[in-house]
Amino acid sequence: MSVRLLAAATAEQGMLVDTTVRFIEDTLPLTGVRALAESTEPVGAAYIADAASLGWFGMLVDERHGGGSASGIGLVDAAAVAAERGATLQPGPFVGTNVVAHALSVAASPTGDLVSAGQMSAGPVSADTVSGEAGPHTDLLARLVAGQAVATWVAGAVGGLTPGAGEVTIRSATDAPGGGSALDGYVLDGEVRHVPDALGCDVLLVTGNGTDGLTQVIVDTTAPGVEIRALSGLDITRRTCSVRLSGVHVPAGALVGTPGTATEDLFARQTQVAAVLAAAESVGAMHRDFELAVEYARARIAFGRPIGSFQAIKHLLADTSLSLEMAKGLVTAAAEALGGGAPDGAELAHAAKAFVAEHGITLTHACFQVFGGIGYTWEHDHHLFMRRLAADAVTYGCAQWHRARLAERIGGVG
Amino acid sequence: MSVRLLAAATAEQGMLVDTTVRFIEDTLPLTGVRALAESTEPVGAAYIADAASLGWFGMLVDERHGGGSASGIGLVDAAAVAAERGATLQPGPFVGTNVVAHALSVAASPTGDLVSAGQMSAGPVSADTVSGEAGPHTDLLARLVAGQAVATWVAGAVGGLTPGAGEVTIRSATDAPGGGSALDGYVLDGEVRHVPDALGCDVLLVTGNGTDGLTQVIVDTTAPGVEIRALSGLDITRRTCSVRLSGVHVPAGALVGTPGTATEDLFARQTQVAAVLAAAESVGAMHRDFELAVEYARARIAFGRPIGSFQAIKHLLADTSLSLEMAKGLVTAAAEALGGGAPDGAELAHAAKAFVAEHGITLTHACFQVFGGIGYTWEHDHHLFMRRLAADAVTYGCAQWHRARLAERIGGVG
Amino acid sequence: MGDTAVKGTGQTEVPAEASTETLETSETLTLDEYRARARVWIRENLRPVPAAGPAPVGMRTTETPPEVIAAGRALQRKLFDAGYAGITWPREYGGQGLGGEYERAFLEEARGYQMPNLGIAGGTTFGVCAMTMLAHASPDFLRRHIPRILTAEELFVQFFSEPEAGSDLAGVRSRAVREGGRWILNGAKIWSSGAYYADWGMCLARTDWDVPKHRGLTWFAVPIGAKGVTVRRIRQITGDAEFCEEFFDNVELTDDDVIGDVNDGWTVAQTMLMFERGGGLSHGGPVRKVPQGIAPDLVELARSVGRIDDPQARDLIVRAHVDDVARRALMARLGGLMRAEPGRAAHLASYAKLASGVHDPVRANLAMAIGGPDAVAWEENDEAAGRTAIGFLNSRFMSIAGGTNEVQRNGIGERVLGLPREPSFDSGKPFREVLRDARNWSGRAG
């Protein structure tokens, strides 16, 4: 039942995937996801804590910040977990929490430029080398890794990532009405829609426009002025939210990294990491929807034959299988390259998301055609995958956005 | 063997198509086209004259200018002829001559605005109502209609129609080096590539940039400074040429219509008429390539069955047939609307060319797949159609250009 | 899914009828007189259609509320009483027996007025079931049922598809066994649109298992309220529940309930499929071609998500538009071809069906791409914003319901293009052997 995203998993990666599959089967299989979807509850704290104990939230975090991964490249492991999650349509901000934790870990390193440097979980802790003190978000990072806190990323329309979603303004508190000293930190205003799974999160990483350029801060969801509202959505297994920030004050220590160019670089890396993980979740959903269609084609009889013996069905599934294998290969390659610091990491990450966004839609249509009428029923699981894949296609950047990032790189290398 | 572009042809239209089919079979069937392609000869004068006697070159010309058509709407008849030509890959500037003749006929009408007005072959002659004299191009028009002269349109990159093709500058002879009076007419300079079938033409309709805006003039191919060179091309059944105009003098009477806005409107109409006729020729080529593939699928045996009994082949051909029927319907609808002065004529013309350009390529690929290895042989006719369809796809505006024209109309009507 | 097919809401196809009282009068009226009279009656008795919002992207099978159906039944009765029900239907069964030109005249006058809304079952009753009955049922049957159909006392749905017989419509396994002068029906049906509020089901059952599958089938009229009939509404992926599933547990029927000849059900089914797939197309005039501008629904969508000036969104809109006009042009072309060769009409109709089956999903995907994040999540209760997503979920309706794309492609390939036949594994042997052999499929043949 595993997606088997990695063609050549190490023994450690195999174990990570096995425990992940078993954990999901035991705690939140698809029947449970369905029940959760029809209720209004977010996923429980116990689920998060147990998942954290499997290592779900520390794979993109430096070891000195409490992170660690099964193989040398945390992003590959995280992608493998994401794929299994996608196959069972797991809810909750797995991508969000990992992106936030990764951003905090990178920003806490002295150079902050792991973006172009090397391995995803390498690099010294800022506490040791910069000031001798613990970094500003050390405690939060530890809580995220341990599953004691969940986070999501409020990016909105920054850089066109989520068109029409709105953006946040981050002013220095001194400039805000009422004034104050620089120590007072920042004031945030704005409404951003299409934030994945914000409901139930403890903290938000908010990207916004500040006086010194692009700025990122950590916001506690319990802070006054934070209002989170669930939207209606096509994907009923995951809650997209609207986040309104009305004069939200955060302390100076809430800042993540240095505003301006450095944050732009970090922002770019966040989009790439999110792209790989979101694509991996999609590939998992593609895998399972496809698997169900193949099973159906084997069993369903029409015109005196199993329908899978008809070339119309057989060839449709073969073509779909090809694009699924390509998607798996590309997501793996992107995770390896981006996570391993290869020069083409960013390029592959954008390509992976662009490929998966489009082929996920094509795949779910193909599966629907194989299911025929039964696919129209609420009881059949197909529509849950169809909904998820369509929603995934625009989350963390649609195909067009990621292709535009690649177009910017034409003529360069990597 | 007829393409049968028109689903509901009148008796007159049926006769026009029948005589056209018979004429082609008798004078220049595909074997002859092949022979011509391997030689360097243009199509003979006798062919042109005989074709003219069938009415090929007068259908878009007002009756008072010697034109006339089988039905009320000349463009529909011309499209039906074009489709039969395309099916047999007839060479020669049929589209060019008709567009030039049409432009001359429209420009010679007093208002010159048949563009938005009505039936394609209606409208009074300028000679009668404007000055009492014969229009400037009355004689040329008569020769074109009679097949005593052949013409093509040198549009180049004007309006982006043929990207990279170059443009022509048309200056008043008074401004030209050496000066002269206004009666001296115009001087043309520039090189334009991708002119269909210019070799063998008697006159060119040249669109270029003049002092008063977009300007069109008639240029004799024997005039000093005109140099026409055949290019190498994918489509070996038709010669694309480069036309170099080096200080070519034309008299004032060479002007077609009024420079500026009126010529822009006429230019737009020319692109639309060319789009419909070129699309009709393509549809003919699509029809025949497809017909050959269906015949092959019926006859070819593999794995103990005719290959057409396999769903893989059968369904490919069914889908291809659907797009072919849509293409035929759309070209007919465009010819009816544009030729009949309907408000959506321009819109349908652009849509028809965009649709046919893309589906022509898809169709020829599908046919190739049915033919398999035999399609790779020079002796088989398939590649001639493949070459033609790929070349047609960019002649008189590629799909993207025509879609861009439609995009400009978003929000409007028709 | 086979049972609702190409009919849309069915609404516009409900033929308006004239009742017996006015029969004599109508017959003596010229067309112009009839039209004038109808106009007066319509203005006095019907209400104008309320202005509609923009059509949703894609097809939505919305449920019709019970009170709307009740009002629809009453209004249909009113039409019947006034002599405007069954205008072209035989007089002996309650119709008016007039020519098609009278019906067209009435419909033209009624344009813009609200006609009876009997929901999706109304379309099935008038456009498919009654038409099929008129062609095949006995005079006794017709005398019993057609007048009650014309007064909307009896709404019929199709009991045709089965859980194990979808595309393979002739593969039905519901069985009717003759016992002591009665028929005992057992089995299950599915995709019967609107059965939950209809009165009768027109049901195909196997009555002989020892002949090839297309033989041994018989149609029955089954009262939905009969003992042993259970109707379950199917919740669809859109959340609607327009379709139903029925279970038959020893339902007792009589010979009076048989439609057409016993064991000749497939002949009847062919007629039904023709009506269901819009075989009427060939009888109409040329399809009216109304320039609609460029994909108005997608332009509206692009405006609502703030992308109307985005060149890529505009290109997507244009792509949809090009296909839209090509599909409209295809319909016009098919109309011409069908009029020229009526014998090929049924085969050519596959093009229309396949065009929808192929292009509806493409268009829905384009709409999703234009809509972007706003098409995927929206403010609670903002129904308009959710339309693109609903259209996406519904977009394969035409590629599956009423004959899948694959079935249409086979039809076009074999019956239009003349390609060699698909090998058949179910037409030459008793149906019970077909089922056994399919279960033991090995791929071995000739």
Next chain:
Amino acid sequence: MGDTAVKGTGQTEVPAEASTETLETSETLTLDEYRARARVWIRENLRPVPAAGPAPVGMRTTETPPEVIAAGRALQRKLFDAGYAGITWPREYGGQGLGGEYERAFLEEARGYQMPNLGIAGGTTFGVCAMTMLAHASPDFLRRHIPRILTAEELFVQFFSEPEAGSDLAGVRSRAVREGGRWILNGAKIWSSGAYYADWGMCLARTDWDVPKHRGLTWFAVPIGAKGVTVRRIRQITGDAEFCEEFFDNVELTDDDVIGDVNDGWTVAQTMLMFERGGGLSHGGPVRKVPQGIAPDLVELARSVGRIDDPQARDLIVRAHVDDVARRALMARLGGLMRAEPGRAAHLASYAKLASGVHDPVRANLAMAIGGPDAVAWEENDEAAGRTAIGFLNSRFMSIAGGTNEVQRNGIGERVLGLPREPSFDSGKPFREVLRDARNWSGRAG
């Protein structure tokens, strides 16, 4: 087309060999010593590869001029004499009998140096025919032919496909009849790449018509210069004529010419197909992943037609690039899966083939769209400008040659996904009945 397939020019796959003279020496050398010695020899005897221009869009089967082939034969002889031919091949047939690591060492050292160019037939000889012979031919046969192959005195091509047997490779109709101790061959073959300059054809013929089609086949070595053999070059749509067609008119062969067992030709064919389809993939290490930037050939094309700044052209380039990296990633994934499960390698290889068959045409169409008018017509003799068009004409090569897309899809469907089999109409009866029944196809089956 089946006969050249996935091999490209075959060039890089020509195993370099070591001759008998140096055998003893080589065997006693360590790998490092062998490498050092090879390096010296290579620098002294081979010429560096001239700098190449950008690769053309799509695959082109260019003809190799006769003088190049002649030089290639001479150079191959030189390698043989120096002991660098057949490095891994058995010593008894003229090879060096060394391990693969020696061959890799030699090839690594030879990188950047010009190896023998024997044209497309060279690839077939060394990569396909000889490998198949080594697996199936008799020792006598091997002793006669392999040494002469290693010296390039005998170039072999495949005589496999026939005009009436393309995708259906086992459907060959060429016949060899045993008469008075000889075999008499009649029939025709097609798509034999480079046969016009090769010396021998490895030919599949039917030797028994009364058994099912996969039995009753036998392979023969046919001297191309033999009496009764006619070779005709096939002019391709690109204008090239690399492929040939052969006609056999009572060609006399002997038992010595038989390769493998009589009537067991299909077993031999399976081995051949494995080599032809790149079955070696599973033995190699991970596919080397070299970041190449974004579709350099298309970027170059867009520059040359002045569209490098056109957003729509750039989007087309990116679309091609996304598929490019997905295909590269697929190859890496397949490599991993094959190493994990070597038993599935042959089936998984279908993905690689299908990926090319599906995406090559897409990419060629993108190139044409980027190139626009300049890709369709160009200045006489400007060969670079014509490359896009040639790529377009050639773009279906992989979708047809060496097993069509349809054949690959069947393979993936049945052997990877486990879908039920295609019904078979040619595997259970004598081949002569298959042909008769196919001609009388009615679609009737079980």
